[in-house]
Amino acid sequence: MIPVTKPFLPPMEEYTKLLEGVWKRQWLTNMGPLASDLEIRLKEYLNINHLIFVTNGTIALQMAIKALDLTGEIITTPFSFVATTSTIVWEGCTPVFVDIDKDSLCIDPTKIEEAITDKTQAILATHVYGNPCDVDAIDKIAKKYNLKVIYDGAHAFGVKINGKSVFEFGDITTCSLHATKLFHTVEGGFATTNDPELLKKMASIRNFGISGPESFDNLGINGKNSEFHAAMGLVNLRHIDYILERRKDLATYYDKKLINVKAVKPKWNNSATENYPYYVILLESEELLLKIKKGLDDNEIFTRRYFYPSLANTLPYLKTVDLQVTDSIAKRALCLPFYVDLTEEEIDLIARLILRYQNN
Template identity: 55%
Template sequence: MINVTKTFLPPQSEYQAILKRAWDTGWMTNRGVLVKELETKISAYLDTPHIIAMTNGTLPLQIAIKALMLHGEIITTPFSYVATTSSIVWEGCTPVFVDIDPEYLTIDETKIEAAITPNTTAILATHVFGNPCNVEAIAKIAKRYNLKVIYDAAHCFGVTYKGESIFNYGDVSTCSFHATKLFHTGEGGAIFCKEKLLLEKLFYHHNFGHQGKEEFQGIGLNAKMSELQAAMGLSVLPYMDQIIKARQEIVNTYNQWFEPVVAIKPLLIRPETQWNYCYYPVVFELESQLLKVTAELNKKSIYSRRYFYPSLETLPYVKTVTLPHSSSISKRVLCLPLFHDLEKDSIQNIVNTIKKNI
């Protein structure tokens, strides 16, 4: 069986050796030494100024909205995982969808200004499959209209744009460390922020609002990462360069074997991006081709994923709007298997199956 993703697991002995440090102290949560060490090492690896590790990748989005005191309307993308939209609604704001660029699959920055109203307070955009949004254009729009910018960068661990970590753009960036992601802590996530005062707000929001042991400076919830999660992250992090290199070779193999196929289109990466090879999405000409290919792959116990599907403007708790590109592409996009030790024979089997059925 070949799944669309496969969790990278370091040698169990390495994980246990790191975990033993927490075991010896009996300190399993509440920001133990492993969580703090993981934050320091991730910040150094990515060259980012501030990071707060959290227990999953959705709470950082909710906390960012809360800390920035957003209300009213937030302009966002319909082509993302459901957490992007549900976090906006959960925090009592209204998502306003803008269609996507059909090439890069990120929010179409040329359509943002037309969606701004007096009730707009922010832009929440997704770097889709680790592919950066047009961050310069979005920054100019945000400055012109005094809007905050949050980036859902769930897929972006290790991505740089113009030589700088993608997490350094916007007011806040968030990331997922779920087991299916490039870098993982089993379950987990993080929030990145350049501004120190905002970081302090984000911090107390993620820890019940605590200011010391007995005082509270504001509302909060429990988004803290545990030492068990941090131990996994500390044991995975040293392998990141190796993982990315292996995935790059797999992506290059896919690209080479798909090059003459006109019925599908691989992801176009924005120029000046150092990508992390986190997913391998292809867009078919027709949804019927996707459905046929999926069925044939499944017969061989090869499992791809319709990601992202459906387009988020179709969710039952949002206002339905017409977004031609996102609606069409979400029906025709398929993520193919991609993980660090996917073998060439398996790739060829996948490619041949697709070629025969389109």
């Protein structure tokens, strides 16, 4: 059996070593020393000034919307994980879907202006599969219409745009550190901003809005993460170079082996570095995708239609909208098995089977 993903696990002794300190201190959560250390190390690694470690990427998005005081319409992408949209609704705002660019698969900035109304307050765009949005075009529109910008950078750990971290763009960028992500803390996430006041506000929101022993300054939530999760992050960060190297090698190997498959890959932003969070192919047709997926399933090789279906016409709590590019892409995008422990021999087998089912 070959799963579509497997979490990276560091040598167990490295993790348990950090837990010895947790047992000694008996400090398990509430911004403990390991959680603070992880924030410092992530800032160093990502070369950014402000970051807060939270429970997961979904809470990070909710906190971003709350911290920016958004209450109206938020322009967003229908080609993302459901949390990008559900958090907007959860926070009492209205998502307005704009179609994606057929090459980058990120929101199409040329279609944003026509969706702006007098209720629009922000743009929430996903760096899809880690591939950065056109941040300059989005920034220009945001400035022109006085809109806030949140980036869902759940997949974008480690990516740089023209040498600058992807987490430095927009008002706030969020990230998921879920076990399936290339860098993870089991469950976890973070939010980044260039604005120290906004960071302060998010730190308060993360801790129920508590400002002192007997005072509150914001409507808050429990967004704190634990020492156990932080320890996993600290240990995994020691292995990040190996993780990125290995994923790059595997992606390059897949590229070679799949050269004759009737599929293309999303077009990467040429100002940005790649971080290889997923190995995704866009097949020529949905029919071909279904044929290949079934063939691989029969051989216990598991793939994932990610993201499918389009968020614009599938959520029971929203009116449906048909957006042609997203609909077409969502029907043809397939994530192949991709994780550090995958072997070249397994890729040989996957590629052989894909070619066999494509040609049958």
